[in-house]
Amino acid sequence: MSNNAMVSRVENDTVLVLERVFNAPRELVFKMFKEAEHLKHWWGPRGWELPVCNVDFRPGGVWHYCMKCVDQNQGQFYGMESWGKAVYKEIVEGEKIVYQDFFSDAEGGTNEALPSTIVTMEFIEEGGRTKLVNRGEYVSAEALKTVMDMGMLQGITETWNRLEEHLDEVK
Amino acid sequence: MPGKRPGVDMTMLSALAEPNRLNIVELLRDGPLTVGEIADRLGLRQPQASKHLKVLSDSGIVEVKAEANRRIYKLRSEPFEALDAWLRPFRRVMEERFDSLDDYLQQLLDKEKEKS
Numbered sequence: 001m002s003n004n005a006m007v008s009r010v011e012n013d014t015v016l017v018l019e020r021v022f023n024a025p026r027e028l029v030f031k032m033f034k035e036a037e038h039l040k041h042w043w044g045p046r047g048w049e050l051p052v053c054n055v056d057f058r059p060g061g062v063w064h065y066c067m068k069c070v071d072q073n074q075g076q077f078y079g080m081e082s083w084g085k086a087v088y089k090e091i092v093e094g095e096k097i098v099y100q101d102f103f104s105d106a107e108g109g110t111n112e113a114l115p116s117t118i119v120t121m122e123f124i125e126e127g128g129r130t131k132l133v134n135r136g137e138y139v140s141a142e143a144l145k146t147v148m149d150m151g152m153l154q155g156i157t158e159t160w161n162r163l164e165e166h167l168d169e170v171k
Numbered sequence: 172m173p174g175k176r177p178g179v180d181m182t183m184l185s186a187l188a189e190p191n192r193l194n195i196v197e198l199l200r201d202g203p204l205t206v207g208e209i210a211d212r213l214g215l216r217q218p219q220a221s222k223h224l225k226v227l228s229d230s231g232i233v234e235v236k237a238e239a240n241r242r243i244y245k246l247r248s249e250p251f252e253a254l255d256a257w258l259r260p261f262r263r264v265m266e267e268r269f270d271s272l273d274d275y276l277q278q279l280l281d282k283e284k285e286k287s
Contacts (some may be wrong), residue, residue, distance in 0.1 A: 004273070006265070006266050006269060018265055018266075018269075020269045022269075022272065022273055022276055023273075023276070023277070023280075024276040024277075024279075024280060028276065028279065028280075029272075029276065032272055032275070032276065038275075041271070041275045042268060042271035042272040042274075042275045043268060043271075044268075044271075045264045045267045045268065046267050046271075076252060132269075134265060
């Protein structure tokens with residue numbers, strides 16, 4: 001693994017921006033987001049696999065996937081399935097992907113109770129390397145701020161330790 | 172709870188965002204308490220504490236159990252699990268993903284090199 005750290009910042013109160021440089025050509029990095037066979041290798045968080053990953057890569061197309069926790073050390077999450085659904089809004093081959101991210105279920109429905117996010121990914125060529133800029137727009141400044149304010153709540157469970165890491169770095 | 176996700180909504184998030192209620196939640200981490208005990212420890216008047224406890228209970232963060240003539244409040248774990256699930260798309264998950272992507276790209280590039 002290379003030592004390219006992820007940079008994060010908040011823009012306009014509601015946009016969480018994450019940047020990361022990859023030591024690979026832009027076309028290759030783009031391809032990783034485009035093809036199910038590639039996504040399966042890395043999209044799941046640590047200890048989570050993607051038993052289902054259906055990609056219809058075109059504007060209006062749907063990407064429906066299931067993340068399943070296969071790591072026994074994750075306690076209550078072990079065996080848990082988490083379904084995600086993205087609807088592509090804009091695609092510029094090799095350069096940009098815009099999609100709306102929803103919580104979903106096995107049937108591909110969307111969970112309206114949970115906030116959806118508009119995600120814009122830009123792939124920028126940097127001398128043979130690729131800078132990926134990931135912008136997540138939250139429903140409101142309040143939604144994002146509330147998440148950050150919760151940094152005050154430390155250590156309720158393991159959960160909070162991880163949340164804290166997140167919050168400290170976003171501050 | 173395979174296949175099922177407990178809900179997080181704005182009601183729960185705004186319930187937690189109020190400083191007195193955060194203090195109550197932190198206090199209850201150490202164990203269940205009565206409204207009187209909560210008010211005492213936080214220096215709140217009892218009606219004030221009750222008001223906050225009602226908000227926390229309406230949003231599912233705490234539950235109340237009647238024991239003899241006392242009402243005892245305790246934290247429910249579900250909302251915090253839900254919150255964790257909800258937070259997954261945020262930074263931590265993306266960072267893990269990007270690390271995995273980095274490794275995977277390296278593998279692909281190494282394979283290509285071997286071929287040529």
